[in-house]
Amino acid sequence: MYPADDRRVLDRSQLGALFAALQRRSYRIVGPTLREGAIVFDVLESPADLPVGWTDVQDGGSYRLERRNDEALFGYAVGPHSWKQFLLPPLQRMRRATQQDGERHASADVMDSENLAFVGVRSCDLRAIGIQDTIHMGGAHVDRMYASRRSNIFIVALNCSHAGNTCFCVSMGTGPRAEQGFDLALTEVIDEDRHYLVVDVGTDAGKSVLDEVPNRKAEREEADAANAVVATTAAHMGRALDTTGIKELLYSNLEHSRWDDVASRCLTCGNCTMVCPTCFCYSVEDVADLTGESVQRERRWESCFATEFTYTAGKPIRSSARSRYRQWLTHKLAFWIDQFGMSGCVGCGRCITWCPVGIDITEEVAAIRATDGRAKSES
16 A cells, blocks of 8 residues: 555545546446445446435344435445455356257357446455455466456445444454555545545555546545544444454354254345355356257356255255354354465454344354353254
8 A cells, every 4th residue: 555644635526537537447337326225336427326325224134224414425334235246246157058050169268357446345345355366366276257357356445434233344353444455445534514535545556547536635634534434433333253263162162052043043045145245155057048059057156055055965965054054154254264364254244134034143153152162962
């Protein structure tokens, strides 16, 4: 990141110039917008498409929008979408084969690549993108389809000014300030008289774009106000998760009675995995047309809560809700550390909000910790 004493300021009215600078460079801008009663990610033509003056109210199994008493551009937490839908799409064609006049033709792997500018990437989601990068590009076997999409992404991060009731990014060390992995990072400041954005530059590409936008050096008071916004957000997290020795805690309590308790509530619908910004499991299917002359191989998002996901040698190996929830939570918070050297949870809280029965990952871990090693049940 560029020097902290070289922060810049954009007035609210100058955000359109930032959009224009990105569009001149052939970026398609994607960011938060209002649709069907939620704040979701979609294509933005201008700042007018942002959820201006709206906020969200979240709790376990509950989400609704409310009007704010100001015209904040980013005055909400996170919605049901995550950025993985653009990097690892829910449905993606891998290759295609056809047969015509007795001749067979096969296409190579489909390498989608588009210049996308992600605007409003919160620090938890920024960390999630970094996790996906490690998984799909950081090992010996690179996912070329993911890498192709990831190669042309410009990231405008957002330092949070609003913590949702299900957020716990402070516990996970993932926010609310974006520390790295961005081209530009914005902090929205609204006071009695002014509405402006303090900008941190993270890369040469970010500086080059910002140079095309009217801006000025941040005054000390403006930089302090931006810092205060983030500090206030950090102090108002809706949830907390004690991660002390969490891998060992979960490994030593695989037969804890709490797994039966959560299984009695879990619908195994897979919502938590669909909204999670780091879950990446998928299935591969060959789909033929009705004539039998064309077939294409597709990969689509899959969930470890689906019985068929573990179907092996004639039967599923995790047939109970208890075993499937335990697999998801322990993979996210324990196995993931062994696999990738990091936690698979970024504290965004989506899995809590969008669980139909409001199962809370922070509550489940706390319950296991409270009776660590003492309450056991048979598997």
